[in-house]
Amino acid sequence: MAILISASFTAFLIILSIVADIITDINSRHTDNITERDYSLYDIESPSIKEMFLTKNVNSRPGIAINTVNGIVVHYTANPGTDAEANRNYFENRKDEPDTNANKVSSHYIIGLDGTIVQCIPLNEMAYASNYRNSDTISIECCHPGKKGKFTKDTYNSLVYLVAWLCVKYGLNKDAIIRHYDITGKMCPRYYVKNAQAWDKLKNDIWGYVLSHKKTDNKD
Ligand SMILES: [Zn+2]
Secondary structure, eight states: OHHHHHHHHHHHHHHHHHHHHHHHHHHHHHOOOOOGGGGGGBOOOOOOOEEOOOOOBTTTBOOOBOOOOOEEEEEEOSSTTOOHHHHHHHHHHGGGSOSOGGGOOOOSEEEOTTOOEEEOSOTTBOOSSSGGGGGGEEEEEEOOSSTTOOOOHHHHHHHHHHHHHHHHHHTOOGGGEEEHHHHHOOOTTHHHHHOHHHHHHHHHHHHHHHHTTBOOTTOO
16 A cells, blocks of 8 residues: 555656646747847847927926836827827927926827837936836837727837837836836727737737847858
8 A cells, every 4th residue: 555655656746747847848938038138139220210309398308317217108199190290299389388297298209100200208318108107118109090099000010110129228028018008007009908919919029020130140
């Protein structure tokens, strides 16, 4: 009897170790985060960016420094059919409005319907877009043709390039790519809150772009 129990226990231990090995293997194969020390292995060129910095003012460009960037926040303009420059000018016009919380609105970037990337605020300054995460995130507003808030192919592609570049620049993992919704529960960016699969696909497309830009060894 004692031998039987001992044999069963040994078999149990063997099975346990096999299962543990399989779990370790699955984890190592599915880890798509880059560890900090590996970021130098990735190289993404800055996308083409149109700098149209806002005038410094209390409402849309307060000039407050960002010390650490821990995330990238994706938004939608909630203003169907409008383009990047129109939304940038909306932020700019906040400078003539009273100093109230309601007027504090801006974003680092706005991506237009044709994929043009307009930058409104330097990356080392805070924008008013993402509530309590304004102080440690970069914000990106995306234009959209319809009420549902789905991005055009051109907007989508520019967003993928821009976020991938920012992730490598700041050493951020996939988990650092978030929606406004993930901060406050706001329905923003609408289409990518209503369609969780579309949001997962967007994040996967961004991360695929990062991973496909590993430097090759044969450079001179
Ligand atoms: Zn938003």
